[in-house]
Amino acid sequence: MRVPSDTEIRDLHAEHAPTREAFDLVHTHCTIVAGIAAQLLERRPAAADPDLVRAGSLLHDIGVYRLYDRSGRLDHERYVRHGVLGRDLLAEQGYPDVLGRFCSCHTGMGITRQDIREQALPIPPGDYVAESPEEELVMFADKFHSKAGPPVLVSPDTIATRLRRFGADKELRFKALLAKYGEPDLHPFHEAHGHAVV
Numbered sequence: 001m002r003v004p005s006d007t008e009i010r011d012l013h014a015e016h017a018p019t020r021e022a023f024d025l026v027h028t029h030c031t032i033v034a035g036i037a038a039q040l041l042e043r044r045p046a047a048a049d050p051d052l053v054r055a056g057s058l059l060h061d062i063g064v065y066r067l068y069d070r071s072g073r074l075d076h077e078r079y080v081r082h083g084v085l086g087r088d089l090l091a092e093q094g095y096p097d098v099l100g101r102f103c104s105c106h107t108g109m110g111i112t113r114q115d116i117r118e119q120a121l122p123i124p125p126g127d128y129v130a131e132s133p134e135e136e137l138v139m140f141a142d143k144f145h146s147k148a149g150p151p152v153l154v155s156p157d158t159i160a161t162r163l164r165r166f167g168a169d170k171e172l173r174f175k176a177l178l179a180k181y182g183e184p185d186l187h188p189f190h191e192a193h194g195h196a197v198v
């Protein structure tokens, strides 16, 4: 499979972002996630293709642009849809589902059919869970940066606390991945972007 370049992905963001602000928010987040994933992979080599991890990181939130209305406001209530919207967007652009799955399977620690039913989530029934090593790493790395409010870098303790609200199993899954990949050094991202660590 041809893995799209950083420039191609950046152009795709620029094409779909409704405003410059939205582009800055989402594209910066995606580059930080790519940086965190690369750092984790460098420190603890895993069975993941680094180029695919980078492209997946850069693409995973592309669906967020479809949640902005004409006035540039983000639909927070239906935010959980950004994953499936991203997968659809990439399919429409002719990209393979290997890339689309980075969008649909990165939310939280993965969304199951049961989660959708129990929380009445506005997405089609199904299991949206990371399966490949690349999907797993992108999903994990994504948890260390948040676009909400002022963008922040998120420490493992805060991530665990936030995930607990969605069930003890989500927190356990995160801790298992933390043991597998290790804790990223968030300092370089703080230095580069000025985002606080919470």
Ligand SMILES: [Fe+2]
Residues within 6 Å of the ligand: 029, 033, 060, 061, 142
């Ligand atoms: Fe993300």
